[in-house]
Amino acid sequence: MLLVGNGLVLTMGDEQKVIADGAVLVDGAVIKEIGATGELRRRHPEAEFVDAGGKLIMPGQINAHMHLYSTFARGMDTKSAPPKNFLDILNGLWWKLDKLLNKEDIYYSALVPLMECIKTGTTTIIDHHASPYAVKGSLNTLADAAREAGVRAAFCYEVSDRDGEAVTREGIEENSAFLSACRSAADPMVAGLFGLHASFTLSDATLKQCVEAAAATDAGFHIHVAEGREDLQDSLNRSGMRVVERLHHFGILGPKTIAAHCVHVNDREIDLLRETGTPVVHNPESNMGNAVGAAPVLKMLAAGVKVGLGTDGYTCDMFESAKVADILQKHTAGDPSVAWAEVPQMLYRNNPAIASALFGGTLGVLQPGAWADIIVVDYTPPTPLTAANWSGHLHFGVLGRCVETTIINGRIRMLNRRLIDLDERAINARARELAARLWERVK
Known part of the structure; x- marks a missing residue:
């Protein structure tokens, strides 16, 4: 004891x-x-x-939307022009980085922030992963890192069409295989979701395939929703529906699904999120840093949507994320009286509810x-x-x-x-070596 x-x-x-x-x-x-x-x-x-x-x-704190693989972007020269919008950030940074990751990169780029989670009191994370040229086995690699660190973690692979049909198929198979393994193991420390990138990188055909594959595993989805205006515009152009409406049309919403961001949603979409019991995860620092806007968090909470809090890889510190969530809502509303109750609700009631449903217990x-x-x-x-x-x-x-x-x-x-059974100095040293090699591969 x-x-x-x-x-x-x-x-x-x-x-x-x-x-x-x-x-x-x-x-x-x-x-x-x-x-x-x-x-x-x-x-x-x-x-x-x-x-x-x-x-x-x-x-312990819970982070309901994380990107462990973002670690090696810290200090990286992407050789890209300064971004003017959200798509520029994706193309110039994240979609360069994720294509360069190999298995060892994935492991160490996870282990470093997992140590940071321990050091900042975050004991549970829900992660969202991408490595298009190292898909197979990537989620088990992440799970191995989480087990070594001893952090409770859920993983998914973000399926998208942006890297071709073969990679799309691999992403679907990786989610299915990992979810099957999680179900067999019944490990309270590791769980899975079916990952999707975002509506604007997913065709109707791919969404149908993902829904069919996820149904076989009885899993919910983890997807970026209306993070940037580009996602909204693509959905309108593609289907005549807004993002939440399109996802609802395909049966993706529901209490087991996590809808990250939801920056550009209207009242009807908020009603759909409430009616389907779909949890939303707000990521204030990331939204501000990417200049995509401020999610209508207070309106969603008032409507009865379960809104949690994440970091989108920006930090491992949930105390910090809560501070920023509070001041962002005050600043956006122009009202210093708001968010005092809502942000603690997100972090200390809704995040535990989201995580408890996923991990059990x-x-x-x-x-x-x-x-x-x-x-x-x-x-x-x-x-x-x-x-x-x-x-x-x-x-x-x-x-x-x-x-x-x-x-x-x-x-x-x-x-x-003092970290227990983790050699922080050696782990960071190896991470620096791998990051330097990855940076050399950036063109």
Whole structure:
């Protein structure tokens, strides 16, 4: 057993308890009990004790839309003209990078941000992958990296038509094979979705093939939806329907599907997302950086759409993503009173709901029976922290680098800022070697 105690416990979940001098007892991969440190230590003297030193104990963070493969773009000269729009960014950066990835690149470009997840308190990610000339086995490669890091992760391969029929077929087969393996393994640490890039890179014929293949696996989809205006215009030109309408027409929406972005959606599309129970994932830093616009997050939430929060590969730090989501909605609305409740809802209620449905079990809360994903945060509140004001403390007082200890599925992955069983220096050194070689292949 493992006992994390002598801290200020913030349970999240429905109760949102704040327990002074609290502790969390872990039995295997799940939480067994929450209570006072002294009492739990007295009753469980055999448990390994992790001393929080009076700091904050809370559930691990969840990133509902991530791109691990983006790592090697950091500092890369793409040899492209400065982008003028979203398509320029895709053509000049991401669709150059993903074509150059090989299996070892995929592994190390995943392992580096997975370590960053641990260091910033992100214990679960839902990833979206592309490597058109290294499709087969790419998802197992990512899963191997996640297992080495010990981070809970879901993967998919983004099917598109942009690299020809053979690559499209490989993408469909890779999703199907990985989903079949996940179903057989029933591993609570690794899950899968059926990946699609976006409406504007998928023909009607390909969408039909993907729907048929996904039905055989009983999986939902993970797709970029109306991220840029280009996606909307293509859908209108191609079908006379807006993006969400086109996806609904093909049966892609639903509670098992993740619709990332949804920047350019109208009221009818928001109604369709609600009616189908389709979760949306907002990625504020990426949307701002790509200058694609601000998603109507507040309108979607008010309409009853389950909107979660991701990073789109921009960062591993969900505390940071939440801060940006808050100020983006305030700035867009021209109203400083908005988003105070909505952003915590996205990160601390909707993300756990999305992830729990995908992985099974209960995530994002400290309560008996939940998966033991726990972080200790170097934050001692300078003002009273209560069940009514905890979100203000996290918003103004905490960043990912405040995390000192990370426990995932009952395993300590970082203790007092030291990664466990991961040689960060060696991993980063090998990543630099591989990145340099990839950069040499950029034309």
